[in-house]
Amino acid sequence: MNRDSLTVATPAGTVHATAGLRRGDAVVFELGGAMRGSVHVTGTHHPQHWDRFTAVRACLGPVNAYQTTAPDDALPRLARGSSGYRGSLRLHTDVVGRPEVSVYPMETAAGHEPSPKTAATLTAVLRACAEHVMQREDLPAILTASRERDTPALLRFLDWSVTHHQAEAARLEAEARAAHPARRAAVAAWWTVARWFTASPHPVLLVMLADYPGSLSRHVSVMQWLAPYCLTAASREHDQARRAETEAAGLRNQQIRQRRRGLTDSERVRNDLTRR
Known part of the structure; x- marks a missing residue:
């Protein structure tokens, strides 16, 4: 072959x-x-x-x-x-x-x-x-040898990946927490301007209440979806970190099994030599 x-x-x-x-x-x-x-x-x-x-x-x-x-x-x-x-x-x-x-x-x-x-x-x-x-x-032998060759580099990558995704999750969760008071402040500001407009209608106040990029109204909209978005993204980062941890553990377990198998093979050879 x-x-x-x-x-x-x-x-x-x-x-x-x-x-x-x-x-x-x-x-x-x-x-x-x-x-x-x-x-x-x-x-x-x-x-x-x-x-x-x-x-x-x-x-x-x-x-x-x-x-x-x-x-x-x-x-x-x-x-x-x-x-x-x-x-x-x-x-x-x-x-x-x-x-x-x-x-x-x-x-x-x-x-x-x-x-x-x-x-x-x-x-x-x-x-x-x-x-x-x-x-x-001999495909199994090829795949086993390839895994042994690549495992050290893959473990370095997966360990980095766990740290990276955990840090991203923490950042997003912090951003979500900060979004709640920011949303309340934005809503309060919008209602303040709305009361001013009700008491004394003015084109400037109407512009402040309108929905366009950079406006107070658009800022309120952004703050309303920002916290849920960040929490969802943080959950995905946690999932990625857990997956990387699981895959790293899988590679390490395969390393351990391969070393034990190697020791067993060595012991078998020594025993055969002793019998002779």
Whole structure:
């Protein structure tokens, strides 16, 4: 299975992609036919769940583009072209098992957007390589290795995310509390002007009571919805913080289980050596 070859029909012609030996969490495909170069495929997390490594990412070039940048002369190119191309694609399944693809921007080494025909060719090759890896027998090992590789950086991000969302929630709650006295003051001011107008009608007072941007009446309207809006937004921030905490806990638990599994494997090897 390590030398599987794919034949991919593309707008630029037939592309042949041959999978090399797996390198830890990655499979590198060498391209031939209508394209030259390589595609690097690795595991990655589900787009909605940072702690669930159930997707694969295919990158143009011999390396993981999310960790390092391939030299310009190592980027894949069309057989009849001179421009190397960067870009990536993520493949995962939805809740009912249907494949979903996210294509990230394609560009030349010089930063130019490829033609629609070239973009379709690059996408077709990336998708074919990603789909192949999704069907490999060693996919669980690829995903596990990818999770171990990405967990430290993801934990840093999730810990930052918890702090950020909690701080935003606190700010919004403070703004909601401040909005209540501001609303009462605005309503009181409006009624004061209304009483002045009733006692002595004047065009200036009528303008002060009218509803237009920046007016006293518009300020009252804003103050009436500001506190509920801030509280709703604060609730969303709390939800985001809790979700980040849960995902971070999930990653840490997987780390612990993997370490225990590693210790168990080491103990088994030592026991086997002792018996011998």
